[in-house]
Amino acid sequence: MHHGEFKTPGGKLVAVDFDVRNGEFAGVLVHGDFFLYPDDAFEDLAAALEGAPVGEPDDVVAERIRTRLRTGAELLGTSPEGIATAVARALAAGPVNDGGRS
């Protein structure tokens, strides 16, 4: 499993957990102490990354999230760019032992 975090200065923390399978994101979890309205839009965050190719530039990853997030949804305390930074950090850190959960 990969794990990365990013706290927007003056804002909130976002974290991502995922595996890399065949060069794609798998089993993605996006979580943190941010706010998102409406709360149903939460599923869009992980869905934006699931199955996407690993290794795209941060701005492409951010755009994937922005495009997938349903119309009218509002993220508070983090942003598509913040999530992309957490993803980049998770990849840079390499796989971590998750106790066999994945």
Place this chain on the structure above:
Amino acid sequence: MSERNEILPPAGFAERWASTNWNVIPPIPQQPLMNMALDEVLTERVGRGELGPTIRFWAWSAPCVVLGRFQSVRNEVNEENAAANGIQIVRRISGGGAMFIEPEGAITWSIYAPDSVVSGMSFPESYAALDSWVIRALRGLGVDAWYAPLNDITSANGKIGGAAQARRLGAVLHHTTMAYEMNVPLMLDTLRIGQEKMSDKGTRSADKRVGPLRQQTEMSRDAIISHLWQDLANLAQTTSATLRDEDIAEAERRVVERFGLRSWTHLLP
């Protein structure tokens, strides 16, 4: 804290607040799961127009960690230590961060208001607005408090509390917890507080960031709650209210069907 990063409610909000008639429900101890479910039930009732704007003061009957809607259990809580210390893990319907709660250590309330109370406001403005009466009440106790974006009640002596909002069916739920007294060793044993979370705080440990109210006022918890209520009544019309039996029954049903299930508490493992 070297400088104040303060957010004020929008102009004219005090009049809007004062012209609202608030039902006020006094603190009655509830199990942590019931407190979660009651928030959803009462927000929906206000949204449907069956209940007017309402403020519920909470009381807790057991220690717990309350996770924000979008938080992962393993990232926030040491589950083994929590279980060993008899601390339950529950998840609320609003976003935001984990709270470590001991019944006598926290002062919590919920505001259930029709969207009209916050209409025309950005989300950050609505946070500052719905806690503005508390800032005033704290200043009345001699606490140098202010609201820091996005959702913090803070003071010259450290952070006091935080708020979170959820929106449902034309109503806003805004709930706030203030630290009265903190068992820092037990909190640090229970919560996982990573380095990244502290990265923009300029302090090295979680306990240095907080200024619990007991330390700042030397008042009892009950006396502070009474003061909040009195100050609220001085600013706006208030009516003393109670939970209806059917609200309690509905909340109990939701505890069994959702809030108490692992599929909800561990929604994000």
